[in-house]
Amino acid sequence: MGKIKIAIYGFGNLGKGVVEAIKQNPDMELVAIFTRRNPAEIASQVNNDQISVISASSVSYYKSVIDVMIACGGSATDLPEQTPALAKMFNVVDSFDTHAKIPEHYARVDEEAKRAGTIGIISCGWDPGMFSLNRLYADVILPKGNTYTFWGKGVSQGHSDAIRRIKGVKDARQYTIPIEEAVNRVRNGENPKLTTREKHLRECFVVAEEGADKAKIEAEIKNMPNYFADYDTTVHFISEEELLKEHSELPHGGNVLRSGETGNGHKHVIEYKLKLESNPEFTANILVAAARAAYRMNKNGESGARTMFAIPPQLLSPLSEEELIKTLL
Amino acid sequence: MGKIKIAIYGFGNLGKGVVEAIKQNPDMELVAIFTRRNPAEIASQVNNDQISVISASSVSYYKSVIDVMIACGGSATDLPEQTPALAKMFNVVDSFDTHAKIPEHYARVDEEAKRAGTIGIISCGWDPGMFSLNRLYADVILPKGNTYTFWGKGVSQGHSDAIRRIKGVKDARQYTIPIEEAVNRVRNGENPKLTTREKHLRECFVVAEEGADKAKIEAEIKNMPNYFADYDTTVHFISEEELLKEHSELPHGGNVLRSGETGNGHKHVIEYKLKLESNPEFTANILVAAARAAYRMNKNGESGARTMFAIPPQLLSPLSEEELIKTLL
Numbered sequence: 210m211g212k213i214k215i216a217i218y219g220f221g222n223l224g225k226g227v228v229e230a231i232k233q234n235p236d237m238e239l240v241a242i243f244t245r246r247n248p249a250e251i252a253s254q255v256n257n258d259q260i261s262v263i264s265a266s267s268v269s270y271y272k273s274v275i276d277v278m279i280a281c282g283g284s285a286t287d288l289p290e291q292t293p294a295l296a297k298m299f300n301v302v303d304s305f306d307t308h309a310k311i312p313e314h315y316a317r318v319d320e321e322a323k324r325a326g327t328i329g330i331i332s333c334g335w336d337p338g339m340f341s342l343n344r345l346y347a348d349v350i351l352p353k354g355n356t357y358t359f360w361g362k363g364v365s366q367g368h369s370d371a372i373r374r375i376k377g378v379k380d381a382r383q384y385t386i387p388i389e390e391a392v393n394r395v396r397n398g399e400n401p402k403l404t405t406r407e408k409h410l411r412e413c414f415v416v417a418e419e420g421a422d423k424a425k426i427e428a429e430i431k432n433m434p435n436y437f438a439d440y441d442t443t444v445h446f447i448s449e450e451e452l453l454k455e456h457s458e459l460p461h462g463g464n465v466l467r468s469g470e471t472g473n474g475h476k477h478v479i480e481y482k483l484k485l486e487s488n489p490e491f492t493a494n495i496l497v498a499a500a501r502a503a504y505r506m507n508k509n510g511e512s513g514a515r516t517m518f519a520i521p522p523q524l525l526s527p528l529s530e531e532e533l534i535k536t537l538l
Numbered sequence: 539m540g541k542i543k544i545a546i547y548g549f550g551n552l553g554k555g556v557v558e559a560i561k562q563n564p565d566m567e568l569v570a571i572f573t574r575r576n577p578a579e580i581a582s583q584v585n586n587d588q589i590s591v592i593s594a595s596s597v598s599y600y601k602s603v604i605d606v607m608i609a610c611g612g613s614a615t616d617l618p619e620q621t622p623a624l625a626k627m628f629n630v631v632d633s634f635d636t637h638a639k640i641p642e643h644y645a646r647v648d649e650e651a652k653r654a655g656t657i658g659i660i661s662c663g664w665d666p667g668m669f670s671l672n673r674l675y676a677d678v679i680l681p682k683g684n685t686y687t688f689w690g691k692g693v694s695q696g697h698s699d700a701i702r703r704i705k706g707v708k709d710a711r712q713y714t715i716p717i718e719e720a721v722n723r724v725r726n727g728e729n730p731k732l733t734t735r736e737k738h739l740r741e742c743f744v745v746a747e748e749g750a751d752k753a754k755i756e757a758e759i760k761n762m763p764n765y766f767a768d769y770d771t772t773v774h775f776i777s778e779e780e781l782l783k784e785h786s787e788l789p790h791g792g793n794v795l796r797s798g799e800t801g802n803g804h805k806h807v808i809e810y811k812l813k814l815e816s817n818p819e820f821t822a823n824i825l826v827a828a829a830r831a832a833y834r835m836n837k838n839g840e841s842g843a844r845t846m847f848a849i850p851p852q853l854l855s856p857l858s859e860e861e862l863i864k865t866l867l
Binding site: 225226229230233234308311312315332337339341342343344345346348349350351352353396398471472473475476477478479480481482483484485486487490491493494495498501516517518519520521522523525526527530531533534535537538 | 555666670679681727800801804806807810813819822849867
């Protein structure tokens, strides 16, 4: 049997992660990387003569040779346009993560995918994605209970970007940190009511421009609505060298917990926990598994948008149902 | 829309748990409990005039009024016979947990269910079941890695039974206890090689018959092959009163961990953890969610055996796909 032919659309941290992820999955091969930037520039980054880097403007020529396109753009402006457009030609998988806009994104991908006879799996990362799945499973098992999601410790790119937009800031990295005491109260089945401030801390490492007013920057960060005002936030000013040396990785993780009761007051706690040294690489590995499911669902005659809620878990695995039952059940 | 009509086949701890679980799921109703014992005796235990207790010999009369039968017998001798037999008449769900015999059980249920046009979901507990699902998801996300399963702290009914069969033993309770140091080494991403003895301890509480040779009982437990010989085992002799007072509950739990690498050596750890005050009630809640999926798959024209690997997660939930995407994704 031939390998599943994968292509990547957009070559940032996530796209790089997908290149690595495909190497770990011998039933797949990477056909091409599509970019809106200069292909020569990306090709020199990829530095692998087996991988073609192609201008995004030529993507339609590849309709018949690609089994699944992995859309690796950002959720703010790229994916809302790109995933529906790609679904017109390809089975497509993305990690769209703007929670509030998922229903709208789903509807647009569903419309295009149904019309084209393709499958579009959206929001396949770890949140949304694996965390969502764990919220669902825990919810159906313990209908009488409460679910808690904690994020971190990890770099929030959205919060780092928000700091970078402040006048006088040259660069910044923001860590979201779950408050261990709160996590432990949930683990103990206390079902606590927790405010935003009681769940997470925010720690910021900021490189200020020369002569910038640090006190003003710090105040502006701490009072920023939505992003920081509802949290206990600490701000450290550091040198650019230190930022590059100590804060260039993108770790993340977190926990989904549900505590609930059955029968006459028996308590139960379900916990799903991730500790990730590279957020984009881990997300990329999920996307690649989802690509396998997209390929199979489409081979099976299905079309339209899907989330991980709709994917029979065994379609994610290279093993047959029989092998899975024997080895993992 | 009418409620999903559920019946229970076999009324031990698990069947009792299912009665409670159905109360937490307003889209379902319990139609009847079937028993091979005296229905009057079970009825007095159930003590609810809304629930019929019926002789198992009459089960075929109920073919047209039950949407899903939940088979609550034991895995050793009941389910291998009962689940295939029930699949001839009903959609059926069980928690068959003899790992080595699952392929054979699957084949028999599949044959009967396909012939009858029913769905038979097998092995829907927490292991096999939720732990299996977590092994699968973790495996597909981190192909380069190792999976570890730890059980406990909890009562192992199989090990408790094994002790009870020893001459001079009146009653016994055995706790399986994961060795925290081993769990922590896995959590730290050390990928340790662990022997059976390094993963779990076994702690036994034994009520001896009057005049029994306790030293002999203790030696017999500790040297029992498969069950105890490969473990560090401690044995405590206690009174029957203490056993009833301190060890009458059936707590359990455990962890599935996978640690693996992506890209150029970034490490990741995925952990799924359960802490359960009642093993049978938690298992019952999983069975009831699986019953909902069985009902829907069958309504959708499907038939044959299934495991949780084949169930699209959203079929387990009373919420619509749209509501799930909005609230849990």
